[in-house]
């Protein structure tokens with residue numbers, strides 16, 4: 033046990049840290065733990081029975097030793113002592129075999145429970161609403177999927193079996209001591225007045241302390257990953273000092289949180305260490321006196337004193353694991369807290385009657401009470417190209433995300449063939465409408481696997497055709513291992529333009545009837561933009577397209593133009609119609625032409 037002494041920190045970091053994603057409360061953690069235990073009851077019973085057998089076999093040693101002491105006091109033969117020694121040896125072997133089986137069963141139990149927990153967690157994380165993931169930032173989620181999962185894994189794999197073995201050993205040892213001599217066993221309790229309040233004091237504070245510790249790791253993770261992800265911006269704007277300060281602040285918070293829990297341990301551990309040896313001394317003193325007045329035999333004193341020594345390890349393990357289990361429980365609260373994120377949609381199996389997308393009375397608020405769309409109506413015509421124009425912050429991207437089914441509207445509806453987009457199962461929805469942004473992530477894996485994300489069962493011929501459609505087959509084949517080349521972070525780095533073509537090839541495979549383009553070509557150089565536009569027009573062919581236009585020539589070429597102002601569509605018609613109307617679009621167009 034650690035005996036590091038530190039002074040009480042000034043602030044309780046439990047109050048200082050806060051999580052963005054929900055954290056489950058103690059009751060939910062208890063309910064989830066009980067559910068897991070019930071679900072894996074068979075495995076747990078096997079572990080307990082094997083440990084009971086092993087602990088019982090281990091107690092025979094001190095009992096026989098007591099018998100030998102009494103026999104020696106009464107006068108015995110060396111044959112008796114040899115027989116008893118052989119018997120003890122036999123039970124030691126039984127104990128070792130049962131213990132090995134118990135450890136194995138415990139490991140299997142831990143791995144099975146943890147596998148279920150991890151699978152559930154991954155399923156929940158991957159189906160979190162996109163808006164929640166965007167709001168929460170990467171740090172918290174990354175910390176939950178790494179630190180917290182590691183900590184729960186450690187607790188479930190090692191902690192639960194250790195707690196089981198400790199509890200079983202303590203109960204059986206106490207029972208055996210009472211059977212040997214109830215009067216003598218009273219001395220086993222002398223450590224309790226010290227151990228009980230110290231443990232209680234500790235447990236009252238440790239849960240919040242460990243929770244804050246975990247949360248502070250999330251803050252550290254967040255500040256570091258943000259700095260790495262934005263390294264170019266940090267460098268370009270000379271934000272190094274600011275970022276260093278932010279990381280320093282996060283580390284200071286984490287240091288305070290760790291210092292707090294260390295302080296808790298530094299109070300508990302010395303108290304516990306003292307409390308362990310008190311019963312041994314108590315049994316010897318109390319037993320010595322009882323034996324001197326013939327109330328117990330010297331053999332019984334020897335047996336119970338040995339039992340008192342045998343209690344030290346399991347009680348120590350139990351306290352140590354109570355400590356670790358607090359850490360595990362804090363992590364489990366953060367893992368199952370993900371379940372408390374309300375779903376932003378419930379899929380139904382109602383089939384759309386057509387490919388027509390209708391927006392009626394759609395409202396949207398990122399924060400309750402602050403609508404950024406105020407009852408938008410729009411009927412998309414099949415196969416048309418509609419350009420959305422308007423001032424910055426007017427709500428074009430938000431409307432685009434509603435039309436792509438990314439966000440459910442907070443009022444009104446957005447439907448495909450009469451069915452709300454958000455009622456469609458996600459995999460079906462992505463074959464109907466897709467959002468194309470300038471963010472094109474290339475995942476670690478082969479190029480072919482990256483394209484296959486658009487359609488899981490695509491054949492190699494389909495993948496090659498998709499690449500060919502977007503004009504990317506040439507460079508893809510020229511890669512060191514062709515389409516099997518590993519790409520993504522740490523592997524072959526494709527250029528931003530190639531990454532966009534990969535994204536477009538995915539779209540070709542997914543084959544949605546409607547596309548929402550948001551700033552798809554604005555960040556790359558003009559030559560690359562022209563190449564991409566060629567690829568894009570192949571992808572757009574035959575589909576309904578909503579383009580959020582930043583350059584007015586997109587609007588000029590579109591079938592219809594929607595002018596978005598202050599969260600509403602204020603003008604809707606062809607380029608010529610809107611020019612003739614002489615409203616906002618006409619003045620935008622005139623000012624753009626004269627620039």
Ligand SMILES: Nc1ncnc2c1ncn2[C@@H]1O[C@H](COP(=O)(O)OP(=O)(O)OP(=O)(O)O)[C@@H](O)[C@H]1O
Nearest residue numbers: 398399404422423424425426427428429430431596
């Ligand atoms: N994730 C978000 N959280 C909170 N508010 C947001 C978020 N995204 C956008 N907004 C707000 O919603 C409003 C509409 O933004 P939106 O991005 O839809 O406008 P836009 O017309 O696409 O602008 P731009 O052309 O600059 O992209 C703005 O006031 C913006 O500040």
